[in-house]
Amino acid sequence: MAEIILHIDQLVKRFGGLVATNHADLKVERGSIHALIGPNGAGKTTLIHQISGALQPDEGAVHFMGQNITQVPMHQRALRGLVRSYQITSIFKKLSVLDNIALSVQARSGSSMRFWQAARSESGRYAEAAAVAERIGLGQKLHTLSGALSHGQQRQLELGLALALKPQLLLLDEPMAGMGPDESENMVALLQSLRSEVTILLVEHDMDAVFRLADRISTLVFGKVIASGTAQEIKDNPEVKQAYLGDEMGVDAVAH
């Protein structure tokens, strides 16, 4: 069995009387694309927040690469390689694509503090940023102002900002949101191309994209993971079907 890079162990998060995360268990294997699905309000975002460190759980533990990181603050999780896309830097619209990515490279290396190395590190940083831009399909847009990019390209850039942090595990919350069919197709291809480099935990409502991308899918219902398995296992699972009945995002809609 592959290494478990992320282990969510009996996590509980309450908002007043509402149990948004209810003894959730989840294991993500290194090298996989793992999707987290569930009906609206199931608690997907709340769970992602607890994994990234934006929210503290009331009970349970988050283990990352064999270490209990439940008390580790968000920025330190990112430095350890657990990166939520868009968590550290959001796009600076008035800066170029290259400058945006270079800032993210700098955030990882902390080179702003090492000003005596500035001249040398600057060229390295920009070379690395250009390589990331190429990687995300924006190699022809290095000097374009980020605000002038299309919506889909801005989402690609957001992904680039996360990749520049050299993550081991990338958390993506609805990367296809607001995209047209062509842009979604590009993003699916981009995520496919990343599978050999980084483990991905993905929350996504676009079931077609989920079924095409995910090696494993976990289904969250009322804050609890009710099933984990391959796309086919999830499509065939009666509890999952039941949970989606009446939901317009129903797995049945794409299962046939």
Ligand SMILES: Nc1ncnc2c1ncn2[C@@H]1O[C@H](COP(=O)(O)OP(=O)(O)OP(=O)(O)O)[C@@H](O)[C@H]1O
């Ligand atoms: N800060 C908060 N305070 C109170 N209740 C919250 C808070 N954040 C989320 N909730 C509630 O927790 C539940 C889970 O919400 P969450 O946003 O995690 O679900 P989700 O699965 O991501 O939903 P969606 O698919 O619609 O984005 C919902 O009932 C929501 O109203």
